[in-house]
Amino acid sequence: xxxxxxxxxxxxxxxxxxxxxxxxxxxxxxxxxxxxxxxxxxxxxxxxxxxxxxxxxxxxxxxxxxxxxxxxxxxxxxxxxxxxxxxxxxxxxxxxxxxxxxxxxxxxxxxxxxxxxxxxxxxxxxxxxxxxxxxxxxxxxxxxxxxxxxxxxxxxxxxxxxxxxxxxxxxxxxxxxxxxxxxxxxxxxxxxxxxxxxxxxxxxxxxxxxxxxxxxxxxxxxxxxxxxxxxxxxxxxxxxxxxxxxxxxxxxxxxxxxxxxxxxxxxxxxxxxxxxxxxxxxxxxxxxxxxxxxxxxxxxxxxxxxxxxxxxxxxxxxxxxxxxxxxxxxxxxxxxx
Amino acid sequence: xxxxxxxxxxxxxxxxxxxxxxxxxxxxxxxxxxxxxxxxxxxxxxxxxxxxxxxxxxxxxxxxxxxxxxxxxxxxxxxxxxxxxxxxxxxxxxxxxxxxxxxxxxxxxxxxxxxxxxxxxxxxxxxxxxxxxxxxxxxxxxxxxxxxxxxxxxxxxxxxxxxxxxxxxxxxxxxxxxxxxxxxxxxxxxxxxxxxxxxxxxxxxxxxxxxxxxxxxxxxxxxxxxxxxxxxxxxxxxxxxxxxxxxxxxxxxxxxxxxxxxxxxxxxxxxxxxxxxxxxxxxxxxxxxxxxxxxxxxxxxxxxxxxxxxxxxxxxxxxxxxxxxxxxxxxxx
Numbered sequence: 001x002x003x004x005x006x007x008x009x010x011x012x013x014x015x016x017x018x019x020x021x022x023x024x025x026x027x028x029x030x031x032x033x034x035x036x037x038x039x040x041x042x043x044x045x046x047x048x049x050x051x052x053x054x055x056x057x058x059x060x061x062x063x064x065x066x067x068x069x070x071x072x073x074x075x076x077x078x079x080x081x082x083x084x085x086x087x088x089x090x091x092x093x094x095x096x097x098x099x100x101x102x103x104x105x106x107x108x109x110x111x112x113x114x115x116x117x118x119x120x121x122x123x124x125x126x127x128x129x130x131x132x133x134x135x136x137x138x139x140x141x142x143x144x145x146x147x148x149x150x151x152x153x154x155x156x157x158x159x160x161x162x163x164x165x166x167x168x169x170x171x172x173x174x175x176x177x178x179x180x181x182x183x184x185x186x187x188x189x190x191x192x193x194x195x196x197x198x199x200x201x202x203x204x205x206x207x208x209x210x211x212x213x214x215x216x217x218x219x220x221x222x223x224x225x226x227x228x229x230x231x232x233x234x235x236x237x238x239x240x241x242x243x244x245x246x247x248x249x250x251x252x253x254x255x256x257x258x259x260x261x262x263x264x265x266x267x268x269x270x271x272x273x274x275x276x277x278x279x280x281x282x283x284x285x286x287x288x289x290x291x292x293x294x295x296x297x298x299x300x301x302x303x304x305x306x307x308x309x310x311x312x313x314x315x316x317x318x319x320x321x322x323x324x325x326x327x328x329x330x331x332x333x334x335x336x337x
Numbered sequence: 338x339x340x341x342x343x344x345x346x347x348x349x350x351x352x353x354x355x356x357x358x359x360x361x362x363x364x365x366x367x368x369x370x371x372x373x374x375x376x377x378x379x380x381x382x383x384x385x386x387x388x389x390x391x392x393x394x395x396x397x398x399x400x401x402x403x404x405x406x407x408x409x410x411x412x413x414x415x416x417x418x419x420x421x422x423x424x425x426x427x428x429x430x431x432x433x434x435x436x437x438x439x440x441x442x443x444x445x446x447x448x449x450x451x452x453x454x455x456x457x458x459x460x461x462x463x464x465x466x467x468x469x470x471x472x473x474x475x476x477x478x479x480x481x482x483x484x485x486x487x488x489x490x491x492x493x494x495x496x497x498x499x500x501x502x503x504x505x506x507x508x509x510x511x512x513x514x515x516x517x518x519x520x521x522x523x524x525x526x527x528x529x530x531x532x533x534x535x536x537x538x539x540x541x542x543x544x545x546x547x548x549x550x551x552x553x554x555x556x557x558x559x560x561x562x563x564x565x566x567x568x569x570x571x572x573x574x575x576x577x578x579x580x581x582x583x584x585x586x587x588x589x590x591x592x593x594x595x596x597x598x599x600x601x602x603x604x605x606x607x608x609x610x611x612x613x614x615x616x617x618x619x620x621x622x623x624x625x626x627x628x629x630x631x632x633x634x635x636x637x638x639x640x641x642x643x644x645x646x647x648x649x650x651x652x653x654x655x656x657x658x659x660x661x662x663x664x665x666x667x668x669x670x
Contacts, residue, residue, distance in 0.1 A: 058567060060563065064486050064487075089571060092568060094569060097567065097568065098564070098567035100560050106563075108561045108565070108578075108583070109583070109665060109666055110664070111578075119565075119570070124568075172567075
C-alpha cells in the first residue's frame with residue numbers, strides 16, 4: 001500500500017506571519033502525505049493552523065506577511081515551492097482545487113453562477129465561452145442542482161447556502177482536479193445539508209478519483225468522510241492515524257479530550273457522564289508554552305512535558321503521536337460507536 | 338401553469354395524472370410536485386433586467402429624459418434656431434424676452450437662446466470629458482493602491498499631495514503656461530478645451546481614488562477573491578472581472594458628482610476669466626457676463642444658472658438609478 005508515492009507530500013511545513021513587533025509561527029513543522037484517492041482530515045480547534053496550512057500548500061498567502069518554508073511540498077513528483085507564480089496559477093483550480101467555509105461570500109455577487117464556473121473552465125482549458133457555459137451546466141447537474149441548464153443564469157444571492165456550496169464544489173471540480181482541499185466546507189451549513197454535501201463529495205470522489213484534504217473541527221464529519229486523520233494543536237501535528245484508530249485508540253491526551261467532549265447519542269441521558277471540556281483555551285501562537293504546547297491543559301502533564309517539545313513517535317503502523325508519556329497513558333477502554 | 342406559459346426546452350414538472358393538487362383540501366400532494374423547482378422565469382438577458390430596474394426608478398427616468406433633452410437641445414438646437422450666438426443686433430441690446438429673442442438679448446444685443454445652446458454644448462462636453470478623465474485616473478490609482486500593497490503608500494501620498502495643492506493658483510499657472518502652446522497647435526478653441534479638460538481632470542481625481550481604494554481594500558479580503566485566486570485567476574483578470582464590477586457603485590456616484598463638479602469648475606474658471614475666450618460662450622461665461630447686470634436684468638443670471646443646476650441634478654439622478662440597476666443584489670428578480 002505504501003509503495004506508490006503519495007500524491008501530495010508535505011515535509012516540515014513552517015508558516016510564519018511577520019508582524020510589526022513580533023513574528024508568529026502559525027504552522028510549525030507539519031508533515032502530511034496524501035495518497036491517491038484518499039481522504040485526509042486535518043482536525044483542530046480554531047487557531048490551530050489548519051487553514052493556514054492549506055493556504056500555504058496552495059501558496060495563496062499574501063507574501064508580504066506570510067512566510068512559507070518547508071523542506072519540500074511535492075505534488076505529483078514536482079516541488080510546488082520551486083514553481084513560479086504563473087506555474088502555480090496553472091496548477092490552482094486545474095490540479096489542486098479548493099472550496100471554502102462560507103458559501104455565502106465565496107461567490108462573486110455580480111456574476112451568475114454559470115459564468116463563475118465557466119471562468120474556471122476557460123482559465124485552464126482552451127474553451128470558448130459557449131462550451132465553457134455548457135460545461136458549467138453539466139457540472140451543476142453533476143452536483144445535484146435540478147434544471148441545471150436554467151440555473152446557470154441565476155445569481156448567487158438567489159440561491160440558498162447549500163446550493164451555493166454545491167456551486168462552489170462544481171467550480172472546484174470542473175477541471176477534474178487530482179486534489180481537492182476543502183476548508184471546513186460544511187461548517188456554515190445546517191446538519192441535513194451537511195450530510196447531503198458530504199455524501200455528494202464522497203460520490204464525486206469515487207467518480208473522479210481525486211484525493212481530498214478535508215479541514216474541519218467537527219469530529220462527526222471526520223468519522224463520516226475521512227480515511228486518515230491528522231490532529232493539529234497550536235500549529236503542530238500531535239497525532240496522525242487511520243480514522244478507526246483515532247476514534248478507537250486515541251493516544252494523545254488532546255485527541256482523547258476532544259473525543260470526550262462530543263455528546264454521545266448511543267447512550268441514554270441518565271447513563272451519560274457529564275460532558276467533558278478541555279480546560280483552558282488554545283494558546284496564542286505568539287506565546288506558546290515551553291515544552292509540549294498542550295501541557296497546561298493536559299490532565300497527564302508531568303515535569304518532563306514542560307521541558308522539551310516531544311517528537312512524533314510511532315505507535316503502530318501509520319499511527320504517530322506527539323506525547324512523551326503515551327505509553328503510560330491508557331487508551332480509553334471503551335470503543336465509541 | 339399551462340404549457341403555453343412554458344418556454345421551449347423547459348418542460349413543466351408534471352402533476353401525475355394531469356391533475357393539479359388541490360391545496361385547500363389538504364390532500365396529499367404528489368411528492369414530485371413539491372420537490373425543488375427552478376425559478377419560473379425563463380432565462381433572460383441581463384440588460385433587459387438592468388433596463389427594467391432602471392425604469393422603475395422614477396427620478397432616474399426623469400433625469401435621463403431631461404439630460405437627453407439638454408443634449409439634443411445643445412446639439413441639434415442651433416440647426417433650428419439659426420441665429421449666430423456672436424451676431425450683434427445692437428438695436429435689441431438689453432431687451433427682455435420677445436418673439437425675436439425668446440430669452441432676451443444681452444448687453445451687446447446677442448441672442449441669449451443661441452448663446453445658451455452654444456454655451457451648453459461646451460459646458461456639457463467639458464463636463465463629460467473632464468469627468469471621464471478624472472474618473473479613469475482616480476479609478477486606476479485607487480485600484481492600484483488598494484490592490485498592490487507596495488504601491489499603496491506612494492500613491493496615497495501622491496493623492497494627499499494633489500489634495501493639498503491650492504487649486505486656483507495651480508489652474509492659473511497651467512493656463513498661463515500652456516494656453517499659448519496649445520492654442521497654436523490646436524487652434525484657440527480646441528486648445529483651450531483640451532487645457533481646461535486636462536486641468537479639471539488632473540485636479541479632481543483624488544476623491545474617486547480614495548473611495549475606490551477603500552472599497553478595493555474591503556473587497557480584496559472577501560472570500561470570493563480568494564476563491565477566484567484558488568482557481569488560478571491572474572491578477573489582471575482578478576481586478577477586471579472580480580474587483581472592478583464590485584466597486585462600480587461608488588465609481589458611478591463619483592461619475593455623476595464628477596460631471597457636476599466639472600461643469601461648475603469650468604463655470605468658475607470662465608467666471609474668473611481664465612477659461613474660454615470672452616466671445617466664446619459657455620454657461621459659466623454667460624453667468625459671469627450676467628453678474629454685471631444682476632440688478633437691472635436678473636433673468637440673465639437665471640437661465641444659465643438654472644441650466645447648470647438642472648443638468649447636474651439630472652446627471653445625479655441618472656447615476657443613482659444606474660447604480661441600482663447595475664447591482665444584481667438590488668436588481669433582484
